[in-house]
Amino acid sequence: MWTRGYRPMKFSELFCPTLREMPSEAETVSHQLLLRAGYIRKAGAGIYSYLPLAQRVLKKIEAIVREEMDRAGGQELLMPIIQPRELWEQSGRWDVYGDEMFRLLDRHQRYFALGPTHEEIITSLVNGDVHSYRDLPLLLYQIQNKYRDEIRPRFGLMRGREFIMKDLYSFDMDEAGLDVSYLKMYTAYNRIFQRLKLQYRVVEADSGAIGGNESHEFMVLADTGEDAIVFCEREDFASNVEKAACVYRDEGPHEDMREMQKIHTPGMRTIKDLVDFTGEPEQRHVKTLMYFADGQLVAVILRGDRELNEIKLKNVLGCNQLFMADDDSVRSACGAGFGSLGPVGMDIKIYADQEIAGLRNFTCGANEDDYHYINVNPGRDFLPEDYVDIRNAVEGDLCPVCGHPLKAARGIEVGHIFKLGTKYSQAMNATVLDKNGQSVHIVMGCYGIGISRTMAAAVEQNHDENGIIWPIPITPFQVIIIPINVKKQEQMEAALSLYNELQELGLEVLLDDRDERAGVKFKDADLIGIPLRIVIGPKALQENQVEMKKRWENEIYNIAIDQVAGTIMNILKEG
C-alpha cells in the first residue's frame, strides 16, 4: 500500500522552509505551492533543488513506477547523462535536435551532449551486446535526469530544463513483438496512474520528431494543462487535438451561389474586423495563411473560426520544415499583405481545409490591400490543390469512431509511449540474427514518464486555497501529529506515545514539536498537504481523546487515543 523505510520525523528537525507570502515569480498553482510549502527552490531558470519533502514524494512516485516496470518485465539500469557527440551523429540527431540540446566541450575540445533522451546510447549499448533473437525481447529502463534547453522553461517543475524521467526502451525481433511490448507498457502505465490516484486520460498522440507510427499520451486532467485534448463519452476515443482527425460531413443542401463582388474594406485585417464590418459570423469568412514548406510557398485556407494545426499540415505536405511566411515574401508573391489574402486568383498551391468544400458565399481577401471579396464559392471562383484535414479539433466535433459530439479538456502530459520501429536501429545499424541466421534490424519502442512533472501535476490536480492535498500513495507523510502546546507535558507525552505507536506500524508520521502557536502549525500542515492530521489539545485529552481531520474534508472527529491507529490504518487502506 505505501512504502516503508522512511524515518519518521520531527518538524523541528525537518528542513522545510515554508513561506507565508506567495513567491512573486510563480504563476501556476503547483509552482506556487511547491515553493511556498518548502518542497522546491530555484537554482536557475527551469532548474530546481528538491528539498526533503519533495524528495520523499519523488521517491514514492519512482517506487510505484519501478514496481510496475519490473512487473511488466523491465530491467532497471542507469545510463550516462554525458553522451559523446559521435553517437548522436550516427542517429543524425546531433544536427536535428538543434538548440534544445545542451552541448558541452571537454578539455580536448571534444563535444558532448547532456542527454535529453537516451535512444542513441541504449541502442548502441544493446547493439554491442545483443546478437541473437534468443536475447529478445528486452525491456530496459532507467530513472534519470534529463536535460533539455527549453526555449522557455516555465511553470516550475512542469517544464524544466533539468527534470527527472523514467524512460524504458523495448527491443523486439519484429512488429508483432513490438505490439506485445507496447501493450505491456500501455497496461503498466494505466496501473501506474491509477495507483498514483490521479485523474488521467489516455489519448492518441502525434509521434513528432522522435518518429514511429503509434503513440499514446497519458494526460493528467487539469485546467492549467498545456495540452488540449478531445474525447468521446460514448466510444473509446480520446486524442490530443494535435492528432485528432476532424470528421467532415457535408451538411447540404447548400444555399444558392450568389455573384462574387469585390468590396472596399479599409484597414481591416482580422476576421473580427470583417465580422464587425459585414455582420456575417466568423464561419462565413475564410482566412488565408501562407507557409514555407521546405522552402516552397504554399497557401492554406480555413474557416474564420478555426485554428490551423501545423502538425497536420506538415504531415499532409510531407515536408520537413514548415514555418510561416514573412510579410515581404507574401507581398511579392501575392501583391497584398496579410489580412487581404484570399484564394481567388492566387497562383500558389492552395490547401483548403475539408470544411471549405461545403461553404457557400463566404468572404475572403482579394489579394489587394483593403479589398475583400464576398459571395466566394469553392469550385466556381477558385480550385484548391486539395481539400485536407488541417484544423485543430474542438469540442462539439464529431467522434471519428461513432459520430457522437466530442468533449474537450486540458491535460498535463505525464507519460508518452511510442512505437519507434527501426528508425534508430537502422540509423545505428543495430541488428540481431534471426532463426535463419539472417541479420535483421531490431524493432524498438520507447516509453517515458515525467517523474518530477508528475509531482507537479499531482499538486495541480489536488489542492485547495490552503495548500496541497496529497493523494495518499505519494504523500511525504501520511500523518501529522500536532500537540497544541508543546510545553504542556501531558500533551507532548500523548503526542510522543502516539508517534511511536504509529511509526511502529510502518506509518510515516510527522510530529510537529515546534514551540509555535497552534495557528501556525495548522497553516503549515494544510500548506504542505499531509492527508491526516491528529491534534492533541487539552479538552479532548482529558477524555483520553484526540482530534482527527482529513485534509480533504472539513469535519473534525474526536477519537479515543487507543483507536487512532486502527482508524488511520482503515482510512489509508481505502486510499
Add this chain to the structure above:
RNA sequence: CGGGGCGUGGCGCAGUUUGGGAGCGCGUCUGAUUUGGGAUCAGAAGGCCGCAGGUUCAAAUCCUGUCGCCCCGACCA
C-alpha cells in the same frame, strides 16, 4: 528568437517621473507577556540598490552596455 515586465536585507514591495536621507511589511535573533487557525510589546542584527562603464560637486534614481529572472507565442516527459 520576437513581444511585455522585473532586478532595492531571507520573502513581498515602496522609493526612480523631478538626482542630495536606503525605507516599509513579513521573516530572523534577544527578552517579557502570551498560546485552539500565521500573537503583542520592547530591543537587535542584516542591504556591493543585479553587474560594468559613463554624466555629475553628488546616482537606487539620468545615459550606455551587459547579465539574470518572470509572463505571452513556436518545442516536449
